[in-house]
Amino acid sequence: MDLHELDQILADRGEPAFRARQVWAWAARGVRGYEEMTDLPAALREQLERELPFSSIAAGEEAHSSDGTLKALFKTHDGRALEAVLMRFRDGRRSICVSSQSGCPLTCTFCATGAMRFARNLSASEILDQALYFRRIEAIDHCVFMGMGEPMLNLDAVLEACERLPDIGVTHRRTTISTVGWIPGIERLTESNMPLRLALSLHAAEGTLRSQLMPVNERYPLADVVEAARAFYARKRRRVFVEYVMLAGVNDRYEQALQLARLLNGGHGRRPSSQPIFKVNLIPYNPIAAEDGRPGYEGSGRESIAAFRAALESQGVPVTVRLTRGRDIAAACGQLAGQSV
Ligand code: SAH
Numbered sequence: 001m002d003l004h005e006l007d008q009i010l011a012d013r014g015e016p017a018f019r020a021r022q023v024w025a026w027a028a029r030g031v032r033g034y035e036e037m038t039d040l041p042a043a044l045r046e047q048l049e050r051e052l053p054f055s056s057i058a059a060g061e062e063a064h065s066s067d068g069t070l071k072a073l074f075k076t077h078d079g080r081a082l083e084a085v086l087m088r089f090r091d092g093r094r095s096i097c098v099s100s101q102s103g104c105p106l107t108c109t110f111c112a113t114g115a116m117r118f119a120r121n122l123s124a125s126e127i128l129d130q131a132l133y134f135r136r137i138e139a140i141d142h143c144v145f146m147g148m149g150e151p152m153l154n155l156d157a158v159l160e161a162c163e164r165l166p167d168i169g170v171t172h173r174r175t176t177i178s179t180v181g182w183i184p185g186i187e188r189l190t191e192s193n194m195p196l197r198l199a200l201s202l203h204a205a206e207g208t209l210r211s212q213l214m215p216v217n218e219r220y221p222l223a224d225v226v227e228a229a230r231a232f233y234a235r236k237r238r239r240v241f242v243e244y245v246m247l248a249g250v251n252d253r254y255e256q257a258l259q260l261a262r263l264l265n266g267g268h269g270r271r272p273s274s275q276p277i278f279k280v281n282l283i284p285y286n287p288i289a290a291e292d293g294r295p296g297y298e299g300s301g302r303e304s305i306a307a308f309r310a311a312l313e314s315q316g317v318p319v320t321v322r323l324t325r326g327r328d329i330a331a332a333c334g335q336l337a338g339q340s341v
Pocket of ligand 1: 108110111112145146147148149150151178179180199200201243244245283284285286287288335
């Protein structure tokens with residue numbers, strides 16, 4: 001629900017200050033509507049029912065993957081599309097992937113969201129309502145800002161939402177903000193008192209290639225971005241995830257793995273890995289619908305990914321290969337474009 005409007009309505013009624021907290025606490029616990037908020041005066045419940053939509057975003061189609069992943073489409077009150085995903089892992093983790101913008105103004109050439117038109121920033125309530133949607137289905141405990149949009153371009157709303165995520169079950173330490181490397185945003189996150197995690201979409205360890213994949217690299221070059229991430233670690237002592245989407249014949253060669261290791265090892269060769277600053281997450285590429293004027297990419301095969309991983313590990317760089325979830329419902333990384341399936 002729109003929490004600012006809620007405050008307004010409560011203030012106009014002359015309600016006591018604790019009312020807003022009361023309403024929020026119920027919502028954060030996953031109730032389905034005002035009628036379940038049994039300790040609110042009935043007249044207030046009725047007024048809220050009439051005047052304040054319980055969710056600031058309208059849920060549309062849902063898609064269920066065979067691996068348990070659930071994708072939900074939403075529309076804002078002004079008709080903007082967004083998507084969010086719930087991932088269920090075997091170890092019991094329930095992780096949601098939320099959008100910070102409808103569309104994205106950046107134009108990473110391999111990303112479906114980057115190819116759609118940018119609509120606007122989402123409000124903190126619109127972000128939280130994605131989390132609440134899933135919370136009404138089941139308990140959630142992790143959140144990644146890896147849906148549509150660049151969180152650092154909407155950081156006020158993102159941080160405002162993060163302040164409240166613990167009420168919904170997601171602690172700051174289990175919340176990850178993923179960025180293309182928007183340096184002012186990384187710096188703000190470094191200064192923030194919340195112990196949030198940072199993920200950095202790198203995808204190339206050398207400037208020319210990175211600029212081809214991610215035009216934002218022209219504005220915030222690789223070396224400066226890595227420096228900003230080091231500063232984040234120095235202040236927060238929270239390891240930074242480096243995301244690296246594996247594109248066949250583009251960024252998946254052995255020498256490129258060594259180059260990435262050198263970059264992350266601070267220009268050195270192999271390092272004793274007692275306290276690595278970075279952990280690389282290799283992401284199998286999720287193909288996106290081809291469109292005019294966009295280069296087509298193919299994902300690296302299993303063996304190339306395994307070899308790339310081994311090369312990084314030989315240099316002392318911690319690596320994981322990301323499980324692809326929800327590919328059959330176009331819910332995997334980079335596939336969110338606000339379209340139904
Ligand atoms: N704008 C932020 C967060 C959204 S994207 C960022 O770029 O980090 C979340 C991750 O998915 C990013 O690492 C992004 O590069 C990656 N991604 C985008 N398109 C993809 C695709 N088609 N296949 C796999 N990963 C993709």
